[in-house]
Amino acid sequence: MTETTSDRTVPVERLKLGDHACMSLREVESPWKVFTAYTRTSLARREKVLLVMNPDDMNDDDVVALMDGGSGHVAAARESGQLSLKRNTEMYLPDGRFQEDRTIDLYTEEVNRAQREGWAGLRLTADMSWAPKVGLDHDRLLDYEASVAPLFADPLFTAICWYDQERFGDGLLNDMAKVHPLRVLENLDSIDATATPEGSRISGSAELGSRAEFIETLREALDHRDTTGPARFVLDLRDLCFMEAHCAWQLISLAGALPDGSEVTVRCGELLGLVLRQLGADEVPQLVLSVEDDEVAV
Structure with missing residues (x-):
């Protein structure tokens, strides 16, 4: 990161x-x-x-x-x-x-x-x-x-x-x-991750060309948390301009694998929020969506 x-x-x-x-x-x-x-x-x-x-x-x-x-x-x-x-x-x-x-x-x-x-x-x-x-x-x-x-x-x-x-x-x-x-970002299909006081911010485009990098970035963000008990942090994806379905599913899966009582708040735009909900994000108790109006059409 x-x-x-x-x-x-x-x-x-x-x-x-x-x-x-x-x-x-x-x-x-x-x-x-x-x-x-x-x-x-x-x-x-x-x-x-x-x-x-x-x-x-x-x-x-x-x-x-x-x-x-x-x-x-x-x-x-x-x-x-x-x-x-x-x-x-x-x-x-x-x-x-x-x-x-x-x-x-x-x-x-x-x-x-x-x-x-x-x-x-x-x-x-x-x-x-x-x-x-x-x-x-x-x-x-x-x-x-x-x-x-x-x-x-x-x-x-x-x-x-x-x-x-x-x-x-x-x-x-x-x-x-x-x-x-x-x-x-210098490339259209790149990923950048930055530590924030609340958790992590990931920007870029989570598509086929950057899929492996995005998933590894997600794992790294989660691995930096204390896994001995419930984790609570914010994952800011408002500067992610695109996320393919496989990457969205990986996010839901990784959040669901956290210990009971954990809470990952995903801050995102309306389009990404819709994709995550369609893939079952609301059924994962560890995952909380904080959806904001998209500032830029994607």
Whole structure:
């Protein structure tokens, strides 16, 4: 079970307007599956999307083709202006120098433009690789990331700032997690588990590709409890965007195997609560469902 310094680690599908998140990747990894899901979801919600990329990345036509996948929806969004593509030098270093206030003003204008154009909000991804290229001091970069908080006060703006692990190093990335309220999972089918004061939080997607990891994560959460008597703890699954039936059945089975008198409170959204109840969760006395309205459609 991993510990994170951000308050929450979430799959990209759980981001909502007003969220400021970071994501880190190694050079051999690609962010485009995550960004494609992020973009398609945002376009469907009638939000504008702004992708701020490295100048050395793919050209705009290739990016659109990759995310479009032949559907025509992403290409149409680019034609209508709902999708905008820029380079990070344009947003952060227009004259070769970085000025915090100028950058914040540029993003404020992008949010205002999206609103004027009639979109529900603005979703951003920003490649932060420009910073080491100009030798920007780490403390100054951290100060900048902290200073953009007012942009998210009015929930019209969502941003993922993504950092290359090899280029920035673990030290800076750990600090970045402290100034970003959320961390985005780097893969669509991954699982992340975090200890909480009440028990455990599991986020991600419990599907065929991550089934074994999810079940092992569940076992680990239960194994950390005192098995000599009844156990009482909270399993927070509100940031789990999908759970297949087999994984849901495993959760019910593991809870049912706990000693009599144990109580596992599962906090989840309506859809997951429905799946668990259909599989017999209400018949397991050790399992208590605490169902909340889903913030994001899954």
